[in-house]
Amino acid sequence: MANGKKLQVTLRRSPNGRLKNHRQCVAGLGLRRMHQTVTVDDTPQIRGMIRKVSYMLEVQEA
Structure with a gap:
């Protein structure tokens, strides 16, 4: 998995009002x-x- 591969991660939903550990992630x-x-x-x-x-996220391979 870690062979120089990258992921593009986009925040699509607000972390406001979510669990504390989700906001920390x-x-x-x-x-x-x-x-x-x-x-x-x-x-x-x-x-x-x-x-x-x-x-909350959208993930694509880069």
Whole structure:
């Protein structure tokens, strides 16, 4: 998985009013505001964070 692969993650729904650990996952991915896109490494840890808050995100392979 981590062979130099990248993922583009976009925040599509607001983290306001969500569980604290879900907001922390969004922040851990480097997302600060709505419709912001970040590029992250494709690791099992990042995949777990994405899976936890997948209902708020849009993910594409880069």
